[in-house]
Amino acid sequence: MRALDISIVGATGAVGAELIKLLESSQIPVSRLRLLASPNSTGRQSKFRDQICIVEPLGEINDAKTDIAFFSAGSAVSAEWGPRFAAQGALVIDNSNAFRMNPDVPLVVPQVNPSALAVRPRSGIVSNPNCSTIQLVRALRPLVTAFDIHQIILTTYQAASGGGLVGIDELLNGTRTALDGRAAPSAERFPFPLAFNVIPQVGEIAAEGVTLEERKLVQESRKIFGAPHLRVTSTCVRVPVMNGHSEAVYLEFEKPVRLERVNELLAIEPDVRLYADGIREGYPTPRFLEDPAVVHVGRVRVNPENPRALWIWVVADNLQVGAALNALLIAQLAIANNAIGGT
Numbered sequence: 001m002r003a004l005d006i007s008i009v010g011a012t013g014a015v016g017a018e019l020i021k022l023l024e025s026s027q028i029p030v031s032r033l034r035l036l037a038s039p040n041s042t043g044r045q046s047k048f049r050d051q052i053c054i055v056e057p058l059g060e061i062n063d064a065k066t067d068i069a070f071f072s073a074g075s076a077v078s079a080e081w082g083p084r085f086a087a088q089g090a091l092v093i094d095n096s097n098a099f100r101m102n103p104d105v106p107l108v109v110p111q112v113n114p115s116a117l118a119v120r121p122r123s124g125i126v127s128n129p130n131c132s133t134i135q136l137v138r139a140l141r142p143l144v145t146a147f148d149i150h151q152i153i154l155t156t157y158q159a160a161s162g163g164g165l166v167g168i169d170e171l172l173n174g175t176r177t178a179l180d181g182r183a184a185p186s187a188e189r190f191p192f193p194l195a196f197n198v199i200p201q202v203g204e205i206a207a208e209g210v211t212l213e214e215r216k217l218v219q220e221s222r223k224i225f226g227a228p229h230l231r232v233t234s235t236c237v238r239v240p241v242m243n244g245h246s247e248a249v250y251l252e253f254e255k256p257v258r259l260e261r262v263n264e265l266l267a268i269e270p271d272v273r274l275y276a277d278g279i280r281e282g283y284p285t286p287r288f289l290e291d292p293a294v295v296h297v298g299r300v301r302v303n304p305e306n307p308r309a310l311w312i313w314v315v316a317d318n319l320q321v322g323a324a325l326n327a328l329l330i331a332q333l334a335i336a337n338n339a340i341g342g343t
Helices: 014-025 075-087 131-146 160-180 212-225 259-267 320-336
Strands: 004-009 030-037 045-048 051-054 068-071 091-094 125-127 149-158 232-238 245-253 272-274 295-302 309-316
Touching: 004 014, 004 075, 014 030, 014 045, 014 160, 014 320, 030 045, 030 051, 068 075, 068 320, 075 091, 075 125, 091 320, 131 149, 131 212, 131 245, 131 259, 131 295, 131 309, 131 320, 149 212, 160 232, 212 232, 259 272, 259 295, 309 320
Parallel strands: 004 030, 004 068, 068 091, 091 125, 149 232, 272 295
Antiparallel strands: 045 051, 149 245, 245 309, 295 309
């Protein structure tokens, strides 16, 4: 395969920086890496393999021609610039919410629904799901395939890095301020100060009381699984953790389930690590994840009050599994399926 021209929009953000590192260690041949961001980041340098890449201001480029364009700069930027790159032949892999529910845009988690990207989409755009959705569907894939699921109820515990570098800085600065006993911590990225706090709101709250993040989990899970009537409900919570999202997931099935069978299915699922015994082997926590490239599952147990119900605990690195790594895996899948223009 020929070497590819690749562009990263939002290259200086938390996900963009992670993507550069993952791309550098990947097997994808790159002839040129173009880094694009806001004017505030213009001129920054980043080393990639044997070249030095200088960040360019997105708003000043005239030529958007590239083979693959990764977008991680927010929905407004994606909505404006994604179609422009696609119109010039790029396969756009978008990490925002701009196109996820568009019927002409596949929403892809390669380990779950690779057939969604069997050919190049007509729109030229592929959506990366929400970070919380990715780890959820990857953990649930073998269970959804093997059993008839009645409903899914979950609570998320989402890290500050879900708010980007600004979110991380706000948590760190707020923690220092609180420990020093100085003025109350500021809250700009989050609705309330996050340090030493938990906030039961991720995203704007709609009139019916559901947040944007909670709505994404429902809509995206249904689209990825191809199950438009899948019953999903959640409460999404921001917690004072630097990086790594956690989820407590309650599943109800149509028939009773055996814990041994559930563990068997999870144990053989690719890129899922099962902590099968929460007493002797422990369970995953976001601060001490041993491998940021896999989904970690523990506290698996059948509800003693309901043999048709199951609890699982799911933890993943939201910058890798939940964003940059999934985007890179989408690119690799598109290359393998000749969905890149000119390959």
